[in-house]
Amino acid sequence: MFNKILIANRGEIAVRIIRACKELGATTVAVYSDADRKSLHVTLADEAYHIGGSAPSESYLVIDKIIEVAKKSGAEAIHPGFGFLSENEEFAKRCEKEKIVFIGPSAEAIRLMGDKITARKIAQDAKVPLVPGSDGAVTDVEASVVAEKIGYPVMIKASAGGGGKGMRLVRDKEDFESSLRMARSEARSSFGDDSVFVERFVEEPRHVEIQIIADTHGNTLYLFERECSIQRRHQKVIEEAPSPAISAKTRKKMGEVAVNIAKAVSYSGAGTVEFIMDQKENFYFLEMNTRVQVEHPVTEMITGFDIVKWMVRIAEGEKLPFKQKELSINGWAVECRVYAEDPETNFMPSPGMLHYVKAPSGPGIRDDSSIYSGCEITSFYDPMLSKLVVWADSREAAIDKMASALREYVVLGVKTNIGFLIRVMQNDEFRQGKLDTGFIERHQELLGPGEVDIEPAIIAAALALEDVEETQESDKAPQSNWKLLGRKAAVSGGNLV
Amino acid sequence: MTYTFKIQDKVFSVETEIDKEQTIVKINEKEVPVEFEKIDDNLYSVILDGKSLTIGVLKDGKKIQVFMDGDLFIIEAISERDQRKSSQELSGVQEIKSPMPSRVVKILKEIGDDVAADEGIVVVEAMKMESELKSPIEGKVTDISVAEGDAVEADTTLLVVSSE
Numbered sequence: 271m272f273n274k275i276l277i278a279n280r281g282e283i284a285v286r287i288i289r290a291c292k293e294l295g296a297t298t299v300a301v302y303s304d305a306d307r308k309s310l311h312v313t314l315a316d317e318a319y320h321i322g323g324s325a326p327s328e329s330y331l332v333i334d335k336i337i338e339v340a341k342k343s344g345a346e347a348i349h350p351g352f353g354f355l356s357e358n359e360e361f362a363k364r365c366e367k368e369k370i371v372f373i374g375p376s377a378e379a380i381r382l383m384g385d386k387i388t389a390r391k392i393a394q395d396a397k398v399p400l401v402p403g404s405d406g407a408v409t410d411v412e413a414s415v416v417a418e419k420i421g422y423p424v425m426i427k428a429s430a431g432g433g434g435k436g437m438r439l440v441r442d443k444e445d446f447e448s449s450l451r452m453a454r455s456e457a458r459s460s461f462g463d464d465s466v467f468v469e470r471f472v473e474e475p476r477h478v479e480i481q482i483i484a485d486t487h488g489n490t491l492y493l494f495e496r497e498c499s500i501q502r503r504h505q506k507v508i509e510e511a512p513s514p515a516i517s518a519k520t521r522k523k524m525g526e527v528a529v530n531i532a533k534a535v536s537y538s539g540a541g542t543v544e545f546i547m548d549q550k551e552n553f554y555f556l557e558m559n560t561r562v563q564v565e566h567p568v569t570e571m572i573t574g575f576d577i578v579k580w581m582v583r584i585a586e587g588e589k590l591p592f593k594q595k596e597l598s599i600n601g602w603a604v605e606c607r608v609y610a611e612d613p614e615t616n617f618m619p620s621p622g623m624l625h626y627v628k629a630p631s632g633p634g635i636r637d638d639s640s641i642y643s644g645c646e647i648t649s650f651y652d653p654m655l656s657k658l659v660v661w662a663d664s665r666e667a668a669i670d671k672m673a674s675a676l677r678e679y680v681v682l683g684v685k686t687n688i689g690f691l692i693r694v695m696q697n698d699e700f701r702q703g704k705l706d707t708g709f710i711e712r713h714q715e716l717l718g719p720g721e722v723d724i725e726p727a728i729i730a731a732a733l734a735l736e737d738v739e740e741t742q743e744s745d746k747a748p749q750s751n752w753k754l755l756g757r758k759a760a761v762s763g764g765n766l767v
Numbered sequence: 768m769t770y771t772f773k774i775q776d777k778v779f780s781v782e783t784e785i786d787k788e789q790t791i792v793k794i795n796e797k798e799v800p801v802e803f804e805k806i807d808d809n810l811y812s813v814i815l816d817g818k819s820l821t822i823g824v825l826k827d828g829k830k831i832q833v834f835m836d837g838d839l840f841i842i843e844a845i846s847e848r849d850q851r852k853s854s855q856e857l858s859g860v861q862e863i864k865s866p867m868p869s870r871v872v873k874i875l876k877e878i879g880d881d882v883a884a885d886e887g888i889v890v891v892e893a894m895k896m897e898s899e900l901k902s903p904i905e906g907k908v909t910d911i912s913v914a915e916g917d918a919v920e921a922d923t924t925l926l927v928v929s930s931e
Contacts (some may be wrong), residue, residue, distance in 0.1 A: 618898040619898070620867075625809065626809040626810075649867050649868045650894075652895065677836060677837060678821075680809075680821070680823040681823075681834065682809055682823045682832050682834055682839075686839065688837035689838030722835075725794060726815055726822060728774065729792050729794070729803070729813060730803075730811050730813055730822040730824050730835075731833050731844075732792060733790070733792070733803050733813075
């Protein structure tokens with residue numbers, strides 16, 4: 271067993287990993303930036319070292335600083351979590367060079383899967399279905415031939431693309447030429463490169479992914495699927511396991527192709543193969559994430575498998591003691607990401623001090639977070655406050671449990687998406703499992719509280735200003751006139767006159 | 768005690784009378800029977816006509832944050848003078864400020880351009896996300912104090928919109 275493990279991350283995932291390492295008997299080392307001195311991961315770790323400025327580029331992304339702390343503290347292994355250096359080939363190589371175990375796949379596997387074109391090629395060789403389309407960049411003539419062959423609707427995408435720029439959806443042949451011209455021109459102005467490729471447009475796509483786990487002895491297993499179809503700004507908000515849309519037959523097929531991809535790159539550790547799936551259960555490879563994912567808890571809840579602990583054990587060389595046929599799905603899990611953001615203003619981040627936090631609890635409720643009353647959400651990092659995860663024996667029961675748990679969640683100080691999440695849990699389409707990645711765009715009515723009875727809110731505000739406790743106490747002790755004046759001043763806008 | 772509150776652009780007059788025996792609250796002169804308990808500094812239990820609610824309350828200067836059923840409501844305690852001022856502000860000059868430390872990505876208007884209420888006028892980026900800031904009033908852009916690419920602190924004035 272490793273004696274000491276460094277966690278090269280922050281926030282809730284650092285807390286999650288620290289807990290797993292402690293349970294395994296390892297001493298933990300935290301690193302922190304200027305902004306994170308008061309973070310929970312710093313408090314919970316056995317050792318903590320300052321690594322630089324608040325911007326990730328001055329701290330969590332600086333390989334030299336992380337390695338220096340690992341050497342200084344005598345850490346034998348580094349868990350990178352997700353984001354930051356977790357999928358950085360150079361970092362994995364450097365760990366190897368310094369004889370520190372990188373808890374994750376090999377640098378080579380990170381490299382192969384990090385490059386989208388190489389990953390696509392590997393998937394193709396491993397007989398994994400890809401969205402039908404052109405093989406890389408095409409000329410104008412080739413583009414229309416490909417579009418004709420794969421059938422409309424098609425998507426024209428900039429080769430150097432990202433963020434939706436240089437993308438055009440074409441439903442009819444007549445529009446193809448003009449759309450191609452526009453996509454090229456947008457690609458040229460955005461990326462300085464007008465090469466484009468063409469692929470079939472998947473209608474009402476669902477986002478389904480397979481969690482895999484592989485040891486260094488050649489055993490690769492799939493821990494079934496998660497569905498992450500509720501997304502905003504192309505980022506996941508709600509995840510569940512299993513998917514409500516997948517048959518046992520497709521699940522097995524998808525699991526097996528995911529294992530094939532992992533084997534093709536001699537993968538070890540935890541990883542996720544992401545697919546896009548249409549409403550007829552046709553699925554296509556998107557990409558492979560070579561790290562632990564934000565939504566890993568839903569898989570843990572339905573399999574009873576501690577993914578983070580197994581990542582550590584595998585890095586030590588331990589063999590997976592299970593076979594695929596011994597694994598099964600038990601019940602249903604739902605995860606909601608609680609963000610400091612305002613759904614009413616297109617999910618604008620809402621940084622600030624969390625003056626008060628009260629998280630829900632109860633059977634089957636897990637809150638993976640690093641927040642506490644008095645902590646600050648700075649604008650340097652992702653605004654995720656917590657991952658609230660619930661487990662129940664059916665999907666309906668899990669959704670009801672989530673709605674109830676969310677109602678218990680109190681956060682004061684910044685705007686959050688908790689109310690929005692409650693409304694999604696109550697939405698008929700969501701409850702029926704009619705999901706796709708366009709769900710939020712279609713349901714703008716869920717973004718604001720709508721017609722609510724604000725009477726109780728006004729009453730609470732008035733009574734809070736009155737400060738009932740103080741008034742009730744006033745019978746016991748004489749009240750200072752200054753205190754009364756101060757209260758009046760607060761209400762009248764700071765003026766005593 | 769009598770308070771004037773503004774919430775979701777509506778103004779309410781609230782009167783409270785608290786003694787040991789009972790709490791009486793009048794909202795816009797309508798009496799509302801309420802049972803009320805303070806659980807801790809920020810958490811209150813309110814029972815209204817048998818309906819039990821746990822409400823989070825944070826006093827933040829003149830503004831009060833009220834957290835109820837997952838949603839945060841900002842309630843403003845206002846004096847009569849404030850009421851007059853705020854109605855003037857809504858029809859007068861509005862400074863558009865950055866709500867957080869951010870980078871100005873795009874300025875969508877030029878000085879002299881007309882803007883409609885709720886129309887996007889500047890895009891800022893923070894926490895890996897772009898957000899569009901909107902004008903609260905209809906008017907003309909009379910000043911632009913930043914340039915695209917500028918890094919700004921929270922509360923920095925970015926543009927000024929005037930309806931006069």
